[in-house]
Each structure stands twice: as structure tokens, then as C-alpha cells.
Amino acid sequence: MKKALRNCRIGVAGCGAMGLPMLQCLLDAGFHATGFDIRPREDFTAASDHMNFDCVEFGTATDILISVVRDMAQTEALCFSTQKVFSRRSYPGIFIVSSTLSPGQFDALVSRLPDDVTVIDAPMSGAPVAAKTGSLTFMIGCDSNLFDEVRPLFEAMGQTVNHVGEPSSGMTVKVLNN
Numbered sequence: 001m002k003k004a005l006r007n008c009r010i011g012v013a014g015c016g017a018m019g020l021p022m023l024q025c026l027l028d029a030g031f032h033a034t035g036f037d038i039r040p041r042e043d044f045t046a047a048s049d050h051m052n053f054d055c056v057e058f059g060t061a062t063d064i065l066i067s068v069v070r071d072m073a074q075t076e077a078l079c080f081s082t083q084k085v086f087s088r089r090s091y092p093g094i095f096i097v098s099s100t101l102s103p104g105q106f107d108a109l110v111s112r113l114p115d116d117v118t119v120i121d122a123p124m125s126g127a128p129v130a131a132k133t134g135s136l137t138f139m140i141g142c143d144s145n146l147f148d149e150v151r152p153l154f155e156a157m158g159q160t161v162n163h164v165g166e167p168s169s170g171m172t173v174k175v176l177n178n
Contacts, residue, residue, distance in 0.1 A: 011062035019068035029156035123174035141170035
């Protein structure tokens with residue numbers, strides 16, 4: 001999949017202080033990536049060529065969705081209630097959660113997703129400066145074979161990429177780290 005990963009359509013939802021530089025790092029590394037945010041287009045003048053403000057189009061045109069929204073409420077809105085990315089007939093096959101959620105919130109989220117969605121928890125550590133320089137630290141929870149396949153995505157955005165176990169392990173390590 002490493003070679004095919006370059007052909008995947010990657011979406012970054014939540015293009016604020018962390019998400020927008022993460023999007024730029026993916027673009028700089030040669031990935032086909034698009035950002036989404038609920039803020040108006042005018043807030044993204046420098047990056048507007050790489051943004052999609054239509055939530056339906058964004059969700060259906062994304063193979064791998066990286067969520068960098070603030071919290072569980074915004075994750076709920078992205079997935080089910082407002083943008084409804086996973087409530088449509090077509091949705092991303094891989095969902096990477098880089099927001100910091102509690103392990104319980106993460107598990108509840110996973111239980112509501114369609115069965116054919118592969119979920120990776122990938123909280124990060126580092127300030128916006130680390131996001132801008134591609135030097136974030138990721139704590140990844142997923143199957144080890146899948147980790148090997150998606151690792152290049154995280155290496156494009158981070159300096160330290162740690163596989164810490166199965167799904168929800170990343171959230172657990174992040175909570176302990178905090």
C-alpha cells in the first residue's frame with residue numbers, strides 16, 4: 001500500500017493551528033491532500049487552493065480522513081450530526097483520529113462508525129510550531145500491519161512516530177502523557 005498511499009485522496013478536517021500545517025506537510029511530501037474547516041473561505045486565503053468547503057463533496061472524495069478537530073463535540077459534528085461524513089452512502093475507508101479524546105470517547109465513536117471503516121487513533125504531541133516544522137510526536141493505535149502501511153503519512157507530519165498498540169492505545173498513552 002505504501003506506493004498506493006501516494007494515490008489516495010487524503011482529507012484533513014479541522015484546519016486550525018495544528019491541522020493546516022499538517023495539511024501543508026502532507027502536500028509538501030507529495031500526498032494528494034485537501035483540507036476542510038467550518039470557518040469561511042476568507043480565513044484560508046493562502047491555502048484556499050487546497051481547501052474544500054463543501055462537507056458532502058469533501059467526505060465523499062476522501063479515502064483517508066485525518067480528523068484534527070478540537071474535541072469530542074466537534075468529532076461528533078464531523079462524523080454524524082452536522083457534516084455527517086459517516087452518515088452518507090459514500091465515506092472514507094480509513095479514519096485517523098488525531099484529536100485528543102478520552103479512550104472511552106474514542107471507543108464510543110468507533111462503535112458508531114460503519115463496520116467497513118478502519119479506525120486509527122493517532123493523537124499527537126507538540127505545539128503549532130512543531131506542526132509547522134513537521135516535528136510532531138504521534139502515538140498510534142492500530143494493527144501493526146496497517147501501521148506499516150500508513151506510517152509514511154505520519155512521517156510527513158511528525159518527527160517521532162510511535163506504534164503503541166491496538167486501537168485506543170494511542171489515546172490511552174496520550175492521556176497518560178498529559
